[in-house]
Amino acid sequence: MCTCSYSRFENVQDMNSSGNLSWDVFCRVVDNYGDAAVSWRLARQLAVEYGFNVRLWVDSLRTLHALRPEVDSSANLQIVDGVRIQHWQTDADFQLDDGMEVADIAVDAFGGGLPPGYVAAMARRQPAPLWIILEYLSAESWVSSHHGLASPHPSLPIQRYFFFPGYGSSAGGLLCEAGLATRRDVFQRDAGLRSQFWRDIGFELPLPDATVISLFGYESVAVAKFLGIWSHGGGHIVVAVPESRLRPQVLAFLGEKSACNGDTFRRGNLEVRFVPFLSQDRYDHLLWACDWNFVRGEDSFVRAQWAARPLVWHIYPQEGHAHWPKLDAFLDRYCSGLDSAVIRAFHAIWHAWNGSQDMSLAVADWDFLQKNQQVLRTHALNWARITAAPGDLTANLVQFCKSKVK
């Protein structure tokens, strides 16, 4: 799993010998939570684990507050976890406060762009700072030939590079805090910790024979179909549904008009628990407490991989089904080493959940995967280890920038 914290202190000593780099992370929230989620994790890790001076410029404090409740959604400036969080309103009125300098490295999260006023200030600074475009995560093969590529600014003397999250040694890795695997393993081995987690969010620890599933996704016709499979299937299924865009489909399946956090509904072998939207750190505990995690977008998708439990990814839908190659590229990489029958059923469930598969097949596929639960869990743990081996995204980004900073 992620490199241990000791090796990072070596980097920091090394880094400090070349000066303590300063970072500006710019986050425009397009929609949902992922933009803020990724930007916050990166900023916090740079500050907490490397001791860097980090400013996070974010336009939606409300979104960040949902992920990290300690963030004040009304403050223009605050410091949380060592990160200086600046509310970034519009480009037009963006300006650095008196005495503020541009940072050594500006991270442009998901290519949202930097404010023109900031770019102009970058160009005036000698040596010019680095502009890093942090791209979206993909398992597709083309990433390795694009990762780390220079993208010179068309008119200004600014070094700009693409940095791609991804898998293997020719991509940037995935965000992963130091010690995450250890905390996960302690939690998953300790029924007392799991019991406390469920009680903290208003529920009892599910019975040992139950299959526990977390359900976080976008609107999907597949929700009712899967709930139907689970309510009529063999074995007790507990589904935890945090506040998200798929709750209306769950309510429609239950025939309920509304539900409050803490409510439980039962239909056949299915128990549905409505859980609150948790802080990012607590959401990890939900993922670690489940046997299956249905996740979406980018950051919850990564967290489910680190949870080392079987997962189903609801990919962010794109025009013209452009997202399918991205989904299948991950599936092909992830399923390597599994038995062909398991691979077929796993693909079928993923495609059904993402709305492309004949749902009538999914019942047999789900039952088959349930019979192979232990194989899938071992595989998921191995996947987490393989994925972590090339180092985490922040460690790789720090090393990349250290090699480019003049």
Ligand code: TRH
């Ligand atoms: O919210 P998302 O759909 O964000 C998406 C993706 O980032 C996508 O790449 C991007 O293009 C689009 O936004 C604009 O999914 P994601 O990335 O999983 O982010 C959700 C975050 O919310 C993640 O950090 C997990 C967190 N979360 C909690 O903190 N508590 C919760 O209770 C739940 C359900 C999620």
